[in-house]
Amino acid sequence: MRTLTLFATAALVGTLTAAPARAQTTLTASSWVPPKHPLTENILVAWTKEVEQATQGRLKFNVLPKAPVAPPQTFDAVKDGVIDVSFTVQGYTPGRFVLTKMTEFGFLGDSAESISVAYQRMHEKHLAKHDEHKGVKVIAVFSHGPGHMYSIKSPIVSVADLANMKIRVGGGVVNDYTKALGASPLLKPASESFQMLQSGVADGIFFPGESISGFKLTSLIKHATLVPGGLYNTSFVMMMNEAKYNALPAADKAAIDKLSGEHFARLAGKAWDAADAAGIDAMKAAGIEIRKANDTFINDAKSKVAPVEQAWVEQIKAKGIDGSAVMKEFRAEIAKVAAGK
Template sequence: MSAMTRRTLLGAIATSPLWLQAAWAQPTNLKISHQFPGGSVAEGDFRDRLCRMFAAGVERRSKGRLKFSIYPQSSLMKSEEQIPAVSRGQLDMALVPLTYAGAELPEVNIGLMPGLVTSYEQGYAWKDAEIGKEFSRMLADKGIIILSWIWQAGGVASRGKPIVNPEDAAGLKVRGGSHEMDLMLKEAGANVVSMPSNEIRAAMEKGQLDAAMTSSSSLISFRLDEVSKYVTTARGGAYWFMLEPLLISKAAFDRLTKEQQGILMSVGAELEAFARKSAQTDDTAVAALFQGKGGKTVDLNGETLRKWQELARATAWKDYGSRNENCAKLLALAEKTLA
């Protein structure tokens, strides 16, 4: 910027109405929505903590130009409404399971495809692999940008008996968590019930659910140990890995300066290590939680994992790949990451 241009700009600001100067100086406030219990930076569900750590980190690095309001426990909008709202620019940010938008955007269901991701190493490798780049491009086309890649392993809370092998689900009312999980469970003989994770506890209390598959962190935060007796953990491996990222609306992102965009992306990437460590900690903590309440804990092994993966390949993977050209491409790229 030339000296003359700079003087002209500063002069215009100095002589502009006070309301215009105030508007120019106002920090940008972004709203972050999620469905999990609220806490603090130091305590509580790690997904809420991550949102608060992100907000604090960005506000500090932007010198207060970017601020955030955090809305836990679906207090701003319903769980299923968050991704469509982010996509349309009606919500700034959300930390939410991508599969909640599976009916409207079938491509996102690859983020909870049974048996496709079986370890944190494999899941986090997606970000820089072909699958991650193509998935990010596809989401950007839908108006969504990933700031933090967050993978979580999950288990099964059940009331009457542990669910270890596919045949254990036969005849039970089970919550799977995605269209693809539901297809696999139906093939195993289960009666599938669909709902967001924050509604599981009430459904189990009322007898509307016999078992529920969800992340280890949700098993803990929603106190499912109080309404179920058994838990199948992810400690010995899991066929249930969910991509639950921190998202920002492309519309909100594009309104920021390049410097501010860089700050958001940097802070988001740095928090991925915290997310991974926290999720793995919860995989172990959920076992201790159930045992402490007199419940029983079981784990999977290589043989049981193969059974679930074979069932998933014949049902969920096949269905997903046939949905559209994007799904087929994403599935093929994801399969390249299989060990």
């Protein structure tokens, strides 16, 4: 009996030893903003950790210490497999993305979470079928917090104060808004902001509340004008190389899908809202003069930028989309999300 027991134990150990190790796939992730920026730490890295946990370690992410390409090249880098996972601003490549401009228009709301979740819902319902992100697996679309105005010399109180100012912008609708408001837009990635302001190439910058401290601009910015509802917003896409996604086992693809879409949009929006609040506190601590845009500014600005949205409505008619109806639905969806629905 003892001999049989020993034999059975040995057989069990042999079976366990011979069992193949659980397959593990390592994906390369990249961010073009600093490691401690909320886009990296609280959105990209936070999401990769969720995926690693959901797949019980079958998927791992190698977050590169430095982006291998410039920010405007990120979409193609993911599409071509230079990197597996990253995010980009659609406005960094003018003319390539048209429908995503819907979330870049101004006065949409004061919460990145509400705007991002509503945007993701609209993307799934109206935009995805037009395949503007062809060649990549879209994890989610999202927006940063409401965009405000900052200057290094004089405060921006009226629309007239923007006349002939050189403003660094990220591209997309805000580029057209800047022109409509009488300023000169300088289209450059956010990562170049410090150099542009320090050298005097730019007189000011349009950014969400987070970014002044996030890009270490507190020593340069003297005045901040916060715009209720946001002067503008910026559209982002979180994406994955399509071939890498398609090659994953079904269980791992299902785990990614569950953590994509509205889940990711809400994660990103919440992270940005928290970062915006902390950023405004940092500006106060740095002694930056902060004011809220008055009703006269808001009414004048809305009047001047309205033709930009109308031009977009006309542009997308060719795609069979009623832009006015879509924007009405989008604004209603933002209010719905803000109300907890």
